[in-house]
Amino acid sequence: MIASLLLSACATQVKKTSGQMQGDVYTGTDTVKELAKGVPDRVFFATNETVLTTASRDTLRKQAAWLRKNSSVNVVLEGHADERGTREYNLALGERRANSAKDYLMTYGISSDRISVISYGKERPVDSGSNPLAWSKNRRSVTVKAN
């Protein structure tokens, strides 16, 4: 009985994990907040990558559409890395991630004047876990209202 419980717990755990990641990019919604109704505030990255995934581009297009409608709002893009890298390199990586999000918003008509960028490297994880799922949630660029 106990063994079968443990087994089923394990099974759901695995399913849940794979359901929340594609490759090693986080696809879940656990940590995602809304910039506005129906507009997710963050995009996720693969390990050591700064390339935007299809899902990330979709999120950023929604953000751009909302920002075009709300032209008085400025945003800060906060770039983050997971804990599996050296501190200084991760600061650079976070900056590069936030800038790939910025570039994408700009191609959808948002002026660079309205966007500032900050990197936190690995200093501000959302998930304190030491496992691939936690790391995937932490590799992110978060769009935050600046005013």
Added chain:
Amino acid sequence: MKSIYILILLFLIPIKAFALIEVDITRGNLSPLPIAVSPLSTDKESKKNFEVLLKKKDIGSAISSVVENNLKQTGLFNTLSKDAFLQKPNIAHLKPRFEDWSLIKAQALITGKVTIVNEKLRVEFRLWDVLAGKEMMALAFTTVPTNWRRVGHIITDKVYERLTGEKGYFDTRIIYVAEEGPKTNRVKKLAIMDQDGFNNKYLTLGNELVLTPRFNPTNQMVTYLSYFRNLPRVYLLDIETGVQEVVGDFPGMTFAPRFSPDGKKIIMSFAMDGNSEIYTMDLENRVVEKITNHPSIDTSPSYSPDGKFICFNSDRSGYQQIYVMKSDGTNVKRISFGKGLYGTPVWSPRGDLIAFTKLHKGKFYIGVMRVDGTGERLLTENFYQEAPSWSPNGRVLIFYRETKTNSEGEGFSAKLWSIDLTGYNERQVPTETDASDPSWSSLLSN
């Protein structure tokens, strides 16, 4: 840094080249040298004065404990238990009965005396070769009484140098980042302490995130990254006055700062539009120079001790690797070619090696390689560790290590560790709080 007030007053006997005891520090030492550190003797009058001044009951024993602890931490010495000592400290200092000391297997003996002269602490000490029955060294110096721990460190430096033939690293400090709070929202402060963990002092309050502090060559200034007003920039801090200033008015994040070996420049990364490049700033005239020019990430620069070369971290090959270039940015060469990713290169103060962090198959290593990339040697493996910093004699590395959290995300800690260049003698460096980003000062006195 507190002004150094140490005068070497007399050399009782000039050192001659006898075939005396020597300690080999180039290999892992499996048979540490048995050494007896006799408590420094004090006369009654001085003892009373020290009690009033320093609130220390027995300053002689306290100083000898500093020496003993330093020697033990090197892994090169086996400090013998005081319980077995037969001779009284004051008599031993005049003329040791070598038979008594060889009976307890001591090969070397340190004796000394501490007194108060004109409100100054005066210490004299001798190093004896027990087997040869000879004095190897005798020194005396005076300082302000509150410097008593430094006296212990200086004695250790002299003894270490006499027995190993290399400069010591005991009268030094570590600047580091003290950490507290949950992993998702750590509070970080700059902190400074003696190399053995004592005299800890916080230099910032923790109101803003601070990272990667590094000393200038004279140990009076520190350059570091601060998120003051949420603008991550390189700062300069005068340790004595506490004055902080931002270095340069860059239109974006500056990070990964270090001083040039002459202390005149700061070398750092500047990130803009997704590209990090390495720059220098002359601290006198504030002239900024761009050193790298590549669309990849270029960071973690560190000068060679002669100032002619810079090693740095770049992912221009696709992944983090270590590169070396001339200090004007020309002649860029990749030097790391092993399996895995390489970061945080730091040039040894001796000039012959570069220490680094390596990530391979989910493990982090601290290692060293020659400056041309050959002779890679990994010293220690762990779940997470990085950011080595050299002892001033280039024999020991200090770095930080973080623990893996459990399935609830609990159990996180960050601590400082040190390891010998030989790969032996790995040990935790005591800190009041969690700690990271250590940087070792040069010798405070010479």
